[in-house]
Amino acid sequence: MESHALQKYGVPFYGAAWVPYKHIRSKLKLLEQILEQDEGRNGSGDEAPTADKFDTVSANHNYVVLVGGGGEGKSGIPNAVVLSRFDFASNTLSNQPVAKFKTDSDLPYRMAVHPRGDGIICAMQNSCRLFEWVRENSDKVQRLGVKGSEKVLSLLEDVGQQLALAFDSDGSTLATGGEDGKLRVLKWPTLEIILNESEAHACVKDLSFSPDGKFLVSLGNRGPGRVWDVTSASVIASLPNKNDEIFASCRFSPSSDQNYLLYIAAITDKGASIVTWNTTSWKRIRSKRVVRESVYSFNVSADGKLLAIGTGGDIAIINSSNMAIQTMVRKAHLGFVTALAFSDDSRALVSASMDSSARVTLIENKKKSGLNLWIIILFVLLAIAVYFIKVQRIIP
Numbered sequence: 001m002e003s004h005a006l007q008k009y010g011v012p013f014y015g016a017a018w019v020p021y022k023h024i025r026s027k028l029k030l031l032e033q034i035l036e037q038d039e040g041r042n043g044s045g046d047e048a049p050t051a052d053k054f055d056t057v058s059a060n061h062n063y064v065v066l067v068g069g070g071g072e073g074k075s076g077i078p079n080a081v082v083l084s085r086f087d088f089a090s091n092t093l094s095n096q097p098v099a100k101f102k103t104d105s106d107l108p109y110r111m112a113v114h115p116r117g118d119g120i121i122c123a124m125q126n127s128c129r130l131f132e133w134v135r136e137n138s139d140k141v142q143r144l145g146v147k148g149s150e151k152v153l154s155l156l157e158d159v160g161q162q163l164a165l166a167f168d169s170d171g172s173t174l175a176t177g178g179e180d181g182k183l184r185v186l187k188w189p190t191l192e193i194i195l196n197e198s199e200a201h202a203c204v205k206d207l208s209f210s211p212d213g214k215f216l217v218s219l220g221n222r223g224p225g226r227v228w229d230v231t232s233a234s235v236i237a238s239l240p241n242k243n244d245e246i247f248a249s250c251r252f253s254p255s256s257d258q259n260y261l262l263y264i265a266a267i268t269d270k271g272a273s274i275v276t277w278n279t280t281s282w283k284r285i286r287s288k289r290v291v292r293e294s295v296y297s298f299n300v301s302a303d304g305k306l307l308a309i310g311t312g313g314d315i316a317i318i319n320s321s322n323m324a325i326q327t328m329v330r331k332a333h334l335g336f337v338t339a340l341a342f343s344d345d346s347r348a349l350v351s352a353s354m355d356s357s358a359r360v361t362l363i364e365n366k367k368k369s370g371l372n373l374w375i376i377i378l379f380v381l382l383a384i385a386v387y388f389i390k391v392q393r394i395i396p
Contacts, residue, residue: 002220004095005086005093005361006093006332006357007357008357009066009357010078010374012069012111012354012356013067013068013338013354013357015338016340016358017111017339018065018139019063019113019342020113020114020344021224023365024117026117041112052053061308062085063144064085064086064089066358067082068108069108073370079104080102080103081101081103081120081122081131081146083097083098084097085230087349091362093358098143098145099143101147105113109162109163111123112166113164114130116171118171121153124282125161126158127153128162129149130148131148131149133145134146135360137189145283153191156191159178160303160379162176163206164176169227172187172188173186173230175216175344176203176207179199179203179269181199181201181204182196182197183228185202185216185228186195195230195233199219201220201226202360205251206248206250207219210260219249219264223251224239226239227282237243239262239277246267246323247264249298251298251299253304253307259280260304261277263276263300264277266287266292267295268289268296271291271292271294272291272293272309272311274307291324296312296336297340299341300342301342303341305320306319306320306326308340309335310337312337313332313337317350317361327364332359333351335357336351338352338354341377348360348362
């Protein structure tokens with residue numbers, strides 16, 4: 001049976017994220033109120049669409065944003081920012097994009113969504129570009145859309161290809177890492193420079209802020225990771241890799257002891273491992289191989305209970321407490337799984353691929369499943385007991 005949670009949109013994807021709709025809705029409400037006041041002052045007799053109507057249409061839906069494309073060649077494959085809607089009740093991803101903003105010959109290769117609704121920053125081939133959320137009207141139906149912003153990110157113009165983008169949890173700080181090895185940390189939205197390191201790595205491959213925004217971890221294409229103190233703009237620790245490890249991706253995560261952990265997905269000659277680090281001593285806690293394939297994408301749920309790894313087509317969802325695979329989705333995509341992101345409530349995982357597909361995987365409730373299994377077992381035992389009681393009555 002074909003899954004409606006898997007859709008193809010005609011764009012090879014390199015980035016995927018959930019849209020922070022609650023924050024965007026608040027901003028759009030304010031915008032709508034201003035527009036209504038302006039229309040009232042202008043004496044328009046037409047009924048203006050209100051923010052409440054927009055909420056009624058969209059509040060029960062969740063959106064995912066996807067970026068990618070075919071590059072600057074003449075392949076006919078568009079470069080675009082794509083917005084899709086997911087319905088939890090029916091486990092359905094919209095079969096057509098809710099919005100699709102084409103970026104001409106410029107490929108959006110990496111993406112960071114502002115957590116408080118200020119828009120999307122995309123790393124294009126030579127500069128970073130801001131995209132904004134908008135309200136779109138179609139046949140009196142209002143829905144969320146996206147457009148290119150008129151705001152120019154001056155300090156991120158003509159900086160070359162950026163391979164890593166990250167906001168901290170409250171959206172007040174932005175970090176970018178370039179193909180040239182340069183690391184930039186900027187205040188948002190002023191773009192005031194906090195850190196500007198020209199030789200952070202030979203090539204910056206991934207970045208992750210700690211939940212409190214105090215630390216930033218950066219990974220290069222080879223060698224150890226580095227831990228930066230954001231306030232002092234200095235390196236405070238090195239994260240050494242073992243001989244056969246290539247660090248692929250990193251994410252901070254909350255832990256049960258009110259602190260937080262750092263996870264690094266590493267590629268080894270035996271497959272993909274997850275290395276866990278103490279964020280006080282910056283020492284390794286453990287390392288465990290989780291899949292036999294290479295890792296192409298990695299992420300951690302907001303509650304820290306789950307990790308996800310994307311391979312050449314499969315997705316592994318991993319329990320962080322014991323590093324055991326909780327769910328394996330074989331052939332989730334036909335191509336490399338290029339991006340993964342958990343929803344804020346950790347109920348679902350969106351994945352994207354170079355095969356132009358996006359997929360949402362609902363997270364199984366193992367506790368509930370375990371309870372249901374015990375109920376079934378007890379029911380079977382009860383049925384067996386009843387059967388033997390009846391047999392004993394028949395046979396003297």
